[in-house]
Amino acid sequence: MKIDRYPENPLITPGDVPPSRDDFQVLGAFNAGVTRYNGETLMLMRVAEQPVCDDPAICRVPLLETEGDTSQMVIREFRRDDPDINFSDPRVVSFPDHLLLTSISHLRLARSRDGRNFTVDPVPALEPDRPSEAFGLEDPRITQIDDTYYIVYKAVSDNGICQALATTKDFVNYDKHGVILCPENMDSMLFPARIGGNYAILHRPVGSMIGGPMMYVGYGTDPMHFGEHHFLLGKSSGGWDSGRVGGGAVPFLTDRGWLELYHAATPDDHYCLGAMLLDAEEPHRMLAKTPAPIMKPEASYEVQGFKANVVFTCGAIVEGERVSVYYGAADEVMAGADLCLSEILEALEPA
Numbered sequence: 001m002k003i004d005r006y007p008e009n010p011l012i013t014p015g016d017v018p019p020s021r022d023d024f025q026v027l028g029a030f031n032a033g034v035t036r037y038n039g040e041t042l043m044l045m046r047v048a049e050q051p052v053c054d055d056p057a058i059c060r061v062p063l064l065e066t067e068g069d070t071s072q073m074v075i076r077e078f079r080r081d082d083p084d085i086n087f088s089d090p091r092v093v094s095f096p097d098h099l100l101l102t103s104i105s106h107l108r109l110a111r112s113r114d115g116r117n118f119t120v121d122p123v124p125a126l127e128p129d130r131p132s133e134a135f136g137l138e139d140p141r142i143t144q145i146d147d148t149y150y151i152v153y154k155a156v157s158d159n160g161i162c163q164a165l166a167t168t169k170d171f172v173n174y175d176k177h178g179v180i181l182c183p184e185n186m187d188s189m190l191f192p193a194r195i196g197g198n199y200a201i202l203h204r205p206v207g208s209m210i211g212g213p214m215m216y217v218g219y220g221t222d223p224m225h226f227g228e229h230h231f232l233l234g235k236s237s238g239g240w241d242s243g244r245v246g247g248g249a250v251p252f253l254t255d256r257g258w259l260e261l262y263h264a265a266t267p268d269d270h271y272c273l274g275a276m277l278l279d280a281e282e283p284h285r286m287l288a289k290t291p292a293p294i295m296k297p298e299a300s301y302e303v304q305g306f307k308a309n310v311v312f313t314c315g316a317i318v319e320g321e322r323v324s325v326y327y328g329a330a331d332e333v334m335a336g337a338d339l340c341l342s343e344i345l346e347a348l349e350p351a
Contacts (some may be wrong), residue, residue, distance in 0.1 A: 001294055001343050003088055008116045010301045011326075017047055017120050020127065021073075021105060024049040024062075027103050027264060028050035028306055030328030033108070033142035034249075034315025041115040041317060044125060045324060045334060046138045046150065048103040051075050061093055062104040063135060064128045071129055076100070080304055084300075090306070098158060104128065107153065109171060114338070115317065116322060126166055127173065132157050132179055133164070141314050143250050145199075150223055152188045152201075155179060161189040163203060165223060171343035187215075187246035190223060190256070191283060199223045200283055202232070204246040213244035215262070218282035220283065221286035230284030233276065235264070240293050241274065243267040249316040249325065251278065256345060258283050261325065263312050264293070271310040272296040273327070275344050276351075288348035294339065295325070296351075305330020 013067040015028040027050050051060040055336035061076045080087050086094035093100045104126035110118040128136055135156035143150045148167055151174075155164040160183025168174045181188060182201055188203035198219040206213050215233040218226035236242045241264030265271045272293035279285040297309040313327040317342040323339045 001347060002340060003295055004338040005299055006116055006336045006338075009030055009299065009335040009337075010329060011116065011118055012045065012110055012120065014332065015196075016118075017045075017108060018095070018122055019049055020047075020124055021049075023052050025052050028328075029108070029110075030331055030333055030334055031139045031149060031312055031314050032326055032328070033140035033153075034317060034326045035142040036146060037115065037149075041118075042142075043110040043112075043118060043242045043315075043334060044140050044142060045106050045110060046140070047108045047124070048101045048136075057081065059087060059093060059102065061100045061102060063100065064104070064131075064133060066131045066134070066302065071131075073104075073128075100137045101156070102137070105138050105156075107137050107140055107151075110334075113150045118334075125171070126151070126153070126176070129176075130178075132159065132162055134158065139186065139314055141247070141250050143190040143192050145190070145192060145194070150190050151313060152180070152190060154186050158185055161186055177224055180226070181205075182255050187248075187263075189247055189250045191251055193234075193253070193282065195219070195283060197221075199226070200281075201226050202247045204252065213246060215245055215247060215348045218312060219280075232278075232284060232286055233262075234288075240264055240266060240270070240272050240296075243269065245322060248273060248313040248340040251283070252316070252318050253280065254341070254345065257287055259314060259340075259341075261294075261313055261344075262325075269309070270297070271305070271312050273311055273325070275348065277327045277345075277348050286351045288350050289351050290344075292347075294344060294347060295327075295337065297329075299329070299332055299335070301335060302329040305332035308333035 028048040032045040057277040106124040138154040163181035184206040191200040218229040220226040243265040273295040276289040
């Protein structure tokens, strides 16, 4: 399959994003939800930040603490030579009975007239402000239904990883609606149309006792409450999707059904993109999928970075035969590539 990576890649790097605080540094700008609005392509990026620290023996950890109705950002410090703390994974500080993230994320807009050259807003669009977001906001997906844009994002705290909802009509004013799916759940998005009069959501609960990361589709009479959940896809027993699977871009409707570009990973976290076709009237029924990845890490900014060998999409823009996929690369930068719709459909095999 032909993949036209943009020559402008990476489109956004950490150096393009001003930190939200003078004492913070930006580690990554990646995993952006994407939409079109007022003639512009908008990327709502996850921006991961970390407190500046000049002492290599110290690890500084940011988190939001809430007391009553008041929330404030605090910085905790830990010595790297503490034998009771594991610092082997740069993303987390692991204690015997819990862990903390070494960064905290907010959501930031970047705008482009041509879909290639982006300008980053100077301040966050959405940032942590409640207990369920104590460790940050991550991996948004944007779905337009009528004149409202529904943003489903990962709300992370020591009480687990939830899925939360925010809405906007103008990408200036936002309303947060709180948690819509309880832990552990991630990679969620609304379908961009009501199906049988109901809202539909693609999500990924994670079974810890039986199963593992699994894709489900649920339905609800409003975008806050979902039931009638149906299993869609789980990881395989071997190969490119044997570590985990999860939603990617918001599904879009073709003449054959809903096309979903999803992500999958090996047990050693080699992330690729695949595609699946879902029934137009019953999207919990998978009709076909690609047996092999349609896109895998190959470019230097995909195989090297904060987390090597990662391509991870949260959004695509579809115009005729052109599918413009915007994706996080190596958990550090944003990139883009064009794929051909008919070639994706031809790569599908019956489920």
